[in-house]
Amino acid sequence: MLRRYGVFGCFKLILSLIFTKLFYTNARLIRLPFDIRNKRYIKIKKGFTTGFGCRLEAVEIAGQNPPSIILGENIQINDYVHIASGELVSIGNNVLIASKVFITDINHGEYSNKFSDSPLSIPNNRKLSTRPVIIEDNVWLGENVCILPGVFIGAGSIIGAASVVTKDIPSYSIAVGNPAKVVKFFDFAENSWKKVNT
Numbered sequence: 164m165l166r167r168y169g170v171f172g173c174f175k176l177i178l179s180l181i182f183t184k185l186f187y188t189n190a191r192l193i194r195l196p197f198d199i200r201n202k203r204y205i206k207i208k209k210g211f212t213t214g215f216g217c218r219l220e221a222v223e224i225a226g227q228n229p230p231s232i233i234l235g236e237n238i239q240i241n242d243y244v245h246i247a248s249g250e251l252v253s254i255g256n257n258v259l260i261a262s263k264v265f266i267t268d269i270n271h272g273e274y275s276n277k278f279s280d281s282p283l284s285i286p287n288n289r290k291l292s293t294r295p296v297i298i299e300d301n302v303w304l305g306e307n308v309c310i311l312p313g314v315f316i317g318a319g320s321i322i323g324a325a326s327v328v329t330k331d332i333p334s335y336s337i338a339v340g341n342p343a344k345v346v347k348f349f350d351f352a353e354n355s356w357k358k359v360n361t
Contacts, residue, residue, distance in 0.1 A: 187211070204248075205232040214242035214262060222249040222269060224291050235300065240264070250293035255300035255318070266310040268296045299334065319349065 175195065183193045190211040197217055199205060204221035217240055221230040230248045235256035242262040246252055249269040272280035272289030280289045294313030298304075302316055305324035316322065317334025326343040335349040337356065347356045 193217075201230070204230050205234070207234050208236045208238075208256075210237035212239045214240065214244070216243045218245045218247075220245075220247045222247060222291070224249045224293065227293070248293075248296075249291055251295040251297075253296070254298045255302065257301050258298060259303045261304060261306040261308070261324070263306060264304050264308045264310075266296060266298075268293050268312045270312055 179194045180192060182195055182197075183190050187193055187207055189207055189209045190213075193211070193213045194215045194217075196215065197213060199219045201221035201223065205219055211234055219232055221232055223230060227250065231251045231253075232246060232248045233251075233253045235254055235258065237256055238254060238258045238260070240246075240260040241264075244260055244262065244264045245266070246254075247265075247267040247269055252266055252268050254266075270292045271286050272284070273292045274280065292312075296310055296312065296314050298310070298316045299318035299320075301319045303321045304310070305322055305326065307325045308322050309327045310316070310322075311327065311329050314328050315331040316328065317332060317336070319335045320332050321337045322328060322332065322343060323337065323339030325341070326339050327341040328338065329342040332338045332343065332345060333348070335351075336345045337347040338345045345359055347358055349355075350357045
């Protein structure tokens with residue numbers, strides 16, 4: 164361990180381990196610094212591991228039910244991951260999240276066909292709107308992925324680095340790009356990944 168992390172790195176790791184065992188007994192290791200806001204609305208299950216500088220925030224919105232972040236078992240999130248919920252962000256078991264990933268169910272304002280906030284209004288003054296985000300088991304999110312409100316990501320899927328997910332991704336598929344599109348799916352009959360015909 165000393166060879167891998169060095170003296171200062173080992174010291175930081177030991178501090179993080181003590182912090183984890185004192186305040187997040189279900190977790191495996193939460194590396195400091197770690198920012199959690201409204202902890203009472205955040206459920207962390209067994210085996211949770213983080214990198215440095217992660218931020219989990221449950222945002223209370225006037226007139227709405229309390230927010231909820233549910234993190235399944237054996238989730239690993241790497242450095243500088245930010246997860247924000249005003250309604251529901253649910254992440255399944257055995258999910259791997261690379262660094263600098265942003266997951267949110269919140270928008271500053273509404274931009275649908277039914278109602279749209281004016282671009283002349285001040286963004287920070289617009290009413291927060293929410294749509295739940297569900298990420299099922301065994302998903303892998305690559306570096307710099309952004310998951311936006313209302314998205315469902317099916318079990319066993321992979322989201323490629325720097326992708327922006329704006330729509331649902333079916334189970335057992337690989338999606339890439341901005342906006343993310345499915346480029347491969349897993350064919351269980353042939354036990355291999357197949358390209359999507361476009």
